[in-house]
Amino acid sequence: MKTVTPKDVTKFAKENDVRFVDLKFIDFVGTWQHFTVPIEAYSEDLFEDGLGFDGSSIRGWQPIHASDMLMKPDPTTARLDHFTRYPTLSLICTIHDPITGEGYSRDPRFIAQKAESYLRQTGIADTAYFGPEAEFFVFDDVRYEVTPNKSFFVLDSEEAAWNTGRDERSNLGYKIPFKGGYFPTAPHDTGMDLRSEMVMEMLKVGIDVEAQHHEVATAGQGEIDMKFDTMVSMADKLQWFKYIIKNVARRNGKAATFMPKPMFGDNGSGMHTHQSLWKDGQPLFAGDKYAGLSEMALWYIGGLIKHAPALVALTNPTINSYRRLVPGYEAPVKLAYSSRNRSAAIRIPLVSSSPKAKRLEFRTPDPSCNGYLAFAAQLMAGLDGIQNRIDPGEAMDKDLYNLPPEEQGLIPEAPGSLREALEHLANDHAFLLKGDVFTKDVIETWIEYKMEAEVKPTSLRPTPMEFQLYFSC
Numbered sequence: 144m145k146t147v148t149p150k151d152v153t154k155f156a157k158e159n160d161v162r163f164v165d166l167k168f169i170d171f172v173g174t175w176q177h178f179t180v181p182i183e184a185y186s187e188d189l190f191e192d193g194l195g196f197d198g199s200s201i202r203g204w205q206p207i208h209a210s211d212m213l214m215k216p217d218p219t220t221a222r223l224d225h226f227t228r229y230p231t232l233s234l235i236c237t238i239h240d241p242i243t244g245e246g247y248s249r250d251p252r253f254i255a256q257k258a259e260s261y262l263r264q265t266g267i268a269d270t271a272y273f274g275p276e277a278e279f280f281v282f283d284d285v286r287y288e289v290t291p292n293k294s295f296f297v298l299d300s301e302e303a304a305w306n307t308g309r310d311e312r313s314n315l316g317y318k319i320p321f322k323g324g325y326f327p328t329a330p331h332d333t334g335m336d337l338r339s340e341m342v343m344e345m346l347k348v349g350i351d352v353e354a355q356h357h358e359v360a361t362a363g364q365g366e367i368d369m370k371f372d373t374m375v376s377m378a379d380k381l382q383w384f385k386y387i388i389k390n391v392a393r394r395n396g397k398a399a400t401f402m403p404k405p406m407f408g409d410n411g412s413g414m415h416t417h418q419s420l421w422k423d424g425q426p427l428f429a430g431d432k433y434a435g436l437s438e439m440a441l442w443y444i445g446g447l448i449k450h451a452p453a454l455v456a457l458t459n460p461t462i463n464s465y466r467r468l469v470p471g472y473e474a475p476v477k478l479a480y481s482s483r484n485r486s487a488a489i490r491i492p493l494v495s496s497s498p499k500a501k502r503l504e505f506r507t508p509d510p511s512c513n514g515y516l517a518f519a520a521q522l523m524a525g526l527d528g529i530q531n532r533i534d535p536g537e538a539m540d541k542d543l544y545n546l547p548p549e550e551q552g553l554i555p556e557a558p559g560s561l562r563e564a565l566e567h568l569a570n571d572h573a574f575l576l577k578g579d580v581f582t583k584d585v586i587e588t589w590i591e592y593k594m595e596a597e598v599k600p601t602s603l604r605p606t607p608m609e610f611q612l613y614f615s616c
Contacts, residue, residue, distance in 0.1 A: 148218060149187035149218050152218045159230055159232070160230050161231065162230050163230070164231070164234065165227070166216060166236050167233060168214050168236040168238060168250070169250075170202050171251065171513075173460075173514070173515075175385075180194075182232075194213065196213075198238075203592045204247075212241060213239040213241045215239055220234055220235035222383070226386075226390045226394075235379055237256070238250035251513050252515050254516060254519050254580060255378055255516070256375055257519075257580045258374065258518075261526075261577065262522065270420070271374045271420055273371060273372070273374050274377070274502075275417075276414060277381065277385070277401060277414045278364060278413055280405055280412065281334055281363040281399045282400070283299050283301055283363075285298055285299075294604065298362065302331065302361065303318060303319070303361050303362040304321050304323075318331070320361060323359075323361065325358060335355075337395055338365050340391050341387055342355055344390075350380050354368045358410070369384060378514040401509075403510070411466065413474070413475075413506065414508045414510040415490075415505070417504045418502060418504075426498045426501060427439050428503065429498030433491075434491040437501075440501070442533055442534075442535075444503060445532075445533030445534055445536075447488075447524050448478050448480070448533075450574055451478050452571070453571040453572060456564040456568035457520045457568070457589070458520065459507065459509050460511060460513070460593065463511065465558070465560050476556045478555040484541070484542075490503070507557055508521075
């Protein structure tokens with residue numbers, strides 16, 4: 144593949160009459176941040192010298208007395224941003240210490256880059272491919288408020304099951320039942336053209352799309368499947384994916400969310416993550432073991448299963464994530480593996496006979512995660528499994544939700560809350576520290592931030608459901 148240089152970026156900008164350069168970077172939690180400079184302020188020195196900014200204003204980053212940071216754009220990420228009024232060149236940046244020039248340990252993209260480097264250093268493989276399936280909802284109306292004396296949320300969608308009786312002047316009755324959204328055609332599926340518009344925008348920024356469709360839930364749940372890519376590149380694409388879906392929805396007067404469980408009583412949004420290892424252009428997960436896997440692939444699965452209770456603190460990093468991770472809504476809480484069985488946390492997809500297609504699918508993650516951290520953590524868990532030859536146990540080719548009670552207790556489950564997941568991460572993170580990929584500072588800061596910004600505030604506030612249960616006590 145041709146190397147992209149700063150000169151190539153300059154040529155691209157001139158060819159597209161670019162007026163502004165937008166510098167994007169990922170914050171600690173997983174949200175794109177940016178600032179924009181006019182093309183007159185752009186030079187190729189930017190790629191070497193970087194631009195300074197205040198790191199103390201970014202969640203989970205620098206203290207006020209050491210706030211100066213540098214962002215350096217990656218020329219390979221140059222794309223046109225089609226959601227701006229004026230021609231704008233977008234560049235994704237990594238963060239550096241302005242004194243030492245080294246990559247910043249809390250920059251998620253840098254962590255993912257270190258994970259790829261560590262993979263090569265191990266000699267096990269030279270490439271890790273990831274393919275996330277990030278589900279989402281598109282609503283027509285979203286309202287919420289939290290004050291000391293009031294809290295509520297209201298969601299609505301023209302296709303929602305609860306609107307069969309609404310006066311719509313006139314209501315035509317084409318509503319999607321709860322758990323009935325997989326795969327109805329129009330007129331029930333009202334989002335086909337919207338998702339196609341999202342796909343068209345994705346193609347413009349180099350995202351290869353395999354399919355788009357309505358998902359299981361009512362009220363506008365959808366999925367757009369991207370073709371797999373190498374890990375850091377895939378995490379970059381996941382950021383574009385979220386950006387495009389939200390902005391296409393907005394320009395059509397709708398709101399898109401990757402919140403895992405925005406409503407009760409129907410399926411939530413997961414991010415099933417396909418992954419495989421390759422070396423010298425050859426796949427390493429195909430073999431003569433269970434479901435056509437190699438022994439290495441089984442060890443990788445063993446690492447994922449062993450470390451899953453800690454992993455979910457990064458792959459399912461919100462309070463809301465654990466509204467989805469409950470039995471009964473196809474959520475993969477059982478930490479087991481199986482061929483084709485969608486109730487297991489790890490599934491071996493039924494694919495073509497080609498060894499190149501052999502992969503595993505970790506089904507527990509959800510799209511609220513920071514892709515750079517989530518992918519890197521999964522890779523590190525899998526590598527730990529290979530290095531220590533961790534046996535994943537017997538495969539589970541049965542309905543894991545309807546097992547007899549005596550069998551249910553034998554299969555470990557994902558944590559039931561973010562607090563529990565963070566406790567597991569605090570006790571099991573040595574596998575993440577190998578190769579200095581994650582650092583103790585990163586793990587400690589993640590746990591502290593999540594506890595102080597999310598777990599504790601949520602635990603202090605009553606919910607409307609509590610009034611329904613307890614007001615008359």
